[in-house]
Amino acid sequence: ETSNVSFSCNNNYIIGTGSGNAFTISNVSNVQISNCRIRLFNYGVNVKNANYVTIQNINMSKVGYGIYMQNSNYSKIIGDSVEVFYNGGFNLMRVLNSIISGNSANDGVNGSNGFTLLDSFKNLISFNNATQNVGYGFFIDNSRNNTILNNTAYGNKIDYYCSQNTSGIYAELNGVNFGNTKYNCHWLVELNSQSASLTPLSISTSSTLVLTQD
DSSP: OOSSEEEEEEEEEEEOSSSSEEEEEESOEEEEEEEEEEESOSEEEEEESOEEEEEEEEEEEEEEEEEEEEEEESOEEESOEEEEEEEEEEEEEEEESOEEESOEEEOOOTTOEEEEEESOBSOEEESOEEESOSSOSEEEESOOSOEEESOEEESSSSSEEEOTTSOOOOBOSSOOOEESOEESOOOOEEOOTTOTTOOOOOOOOOSOBOOOOO
8 A cells, every 4th residue: 555646447347256455455545546436346446544535436336345444533424325335335444534525325134324424533424325225314323523514424323322322413514414213312303215216405504503412
């Protein structure tokens, strides 16, 4: 692995045999991967102990994990998608000060969660979509001081799950989160699965709003 690298697949396919990693990013910094189509790997992108990583416009399907990131700061996961995954769509552990935005995780099987956030703090998680996953849409455990807004989840085991030691999901700065079901999270708008394209409510105040609480 090498730091200060930018790599684009130019929308070409990387096809595996169902094992291994399409990309491994480990013990480096300032690495960008973009515009790839990944099929049939255990990990689409596996990031460990790496900072300032950007993963953008990656389309993944039939993988164990889509993006698996641990021990990473100041990274960006933007505009990526994973469909038909067996262990997890987007798994983030001990991730700090990062942006996870505009991603989708659909059709996870074997109890897989769309988005898992574990021991992670001060991240922006926005405009993501988790639908029709056998596990949770968003599973948030022991993670605090994250800004989580304008996400959509429906058709999952539970759309939003927050552990007891996790800050709830809030609407902040003109944002809401859409979903049908929740556990121990705060959110604003119930989304009927028949109408997934609802327009977020406009909130005039810049302060944090908490309208419901378990």
